[in-house]
Amino acid sequence: MSTLLSRAYLLRKMLGFGIVLAAIALVIQLLWQRVGLGSPAVNGALAGGLVAAATALGTIPVLLSQRLSERTQDTLFGFGAGVMLAASAFSLVVPGIAAAESQGAGPWQAGMTVGVSILLGAALLLLLDRVLPHEHFIKGVEGPQALALRRAWLFVFAIALHNLPEGLAIGVAFAGTDPTSAGALATGIAIQDLPEGLVVAAALLAVGYSRLLSVGLGMASGLVEPVGAVFGAAVVSHSAALLPWGLGFAAGAMLFVISHEIIPESHRKGHEVYATGGLMVGFVIMMVLDTALG
Numbered sequence: 001m002s003t004l005l006s007r008a009y010l011l012r013k014m015l016g017f018g019i020v021l022a023a024i025a026l027v028i029q030l031l032w033q034r035v036g037l038g039s040p041a042v043n044g045a046l047a048g049g050l051v052a053a054a055t056a057l058g059t060i061p062v063l064l065s066q067r068l069s070e071r072t073q074d075t076l077f078g079f080g081a082g083v084m085l086a087a088s089a090f091s092l093v094v095p096g097i098a099a100a101e102s103q104g105a106g107p108w109q110a111g112m113t114v115g116v117s118i119l120l121g122a123a124l125l126l127l128l129d130r131v132l133p134h135e136h137f138i139k140g141v142e143g144p145q146a147l148a149l150r151r152a153w154l155f156v157f158a159i160a161l162h163n164l165p166e167g168l169a170i171g172v173a174f175a176g177t178d179p180t181s182a183g184a185l186a187t188g189i190a191i192q193d194l195p196e197g198l199v200v201a202a203a204l205l206a207v208g209y210s211r212l213l214s215v216g217l218g219m220a221s222g223l224v225e226p227v228g229a230v231f232g233a234a235v236v237s238h239s240a241a242l243l244p245w246g247l248g249f250a251a252g253a254m255l256f257v258i259s260h261e262i263i264p265e266s267h268r269k270g271h272e273v274y275a276t277g278g279l280m281v282g283f284v285i286m287m288v289l290d291t292a293l294g
Contacts (some may be wrong), residue, residue: 004062015054043179044233045170045184048226054190055222058197059215062205070269073202076195076288077266080273082282083192084166088258090290091185092169096247098175103241114248121165123250128161129260146249161261163221165253166193167228172250174229175236176243181290188286194221 093114166189173182190246201218205211236246266275 004008010095019171025186040171040175040233040237041230043174044229045180045226047174047183048167048229051170051186051190051193052222055163055193055197055225056219057201058194059201059218061198062123062201062218063211071271071274073199074266074269074271075274075278076199077262078278079282080196080199080278081262081266081275082190082279082284083286084254084258084262084282085168085279086286086290087185087188088254090287091173091181091188091246092251092254095173095176095181096244096251099247100244102123105244110244113244114251116246116290117245118252118255119248120245122255123252124249125161125165125256125260133289137163161257163224165250165257167225168224168232169250169254170228171232171234172236172243172246174217175233176240176247184290188289189225191285192282197222 096114096117099109100113101107105113169190170182170186173185197218201214201223204214204217209217232246232250236242263275263279266272266278
């Protein structure tokens, strides 16, 4: 009976959390409609900056002495995975196939084009994962010469690996899809980065970093996203033929991060049910955002 009550409480908590984030998403979307300027590179930079600001905002509770339980952290990790999973499918893969077909490709060719680009995006992230030394919150140190670097920098590398695909996805979307759909993608990533910033800062604090350093690194973790957004927009704007490839590439990079980084981190401490619940809520919220706003 106590287990059922606990799960019912979790469900109510997640639903309330989802409603709050949906309201925040609408506010972000309205804000975005006021600041968008039209140029893909400029829009990508602005959207990337908005996402970085959302990450920074999420770290504030840690500065105010807020600590998260491991179960809450894993639930939020799952939520972020769900948002990214839905964004990959509805905001990147589907538009990528449509873009390939609009350029004259048949259904098979369009699917293969996006499929190959997904694998290329994942392969690049796998290469970076092998080459760059970095440290996971739970799994620990990975990569060559990792022990020679300070742990703070290992976390910085890990966070950069995590956030780079999000920035690329935003830039590619603004360069190749309509601004409303691209704005919906940026909004979804922004609401995902609110709890992500909180989790990053709280996890750093939990493994021994000072409060100020934890918050500072958490805020800095989003700075790679506007850089990735400008790069993605610049590459795809150079040639329309690259759009299906760019959308698929960004999706593949995000899918790699979901499977290789986020889900394993959220399942290592026995909170699989909570992480999965968070994933489901995050997926649904991003799906609704994409269909309602895009």
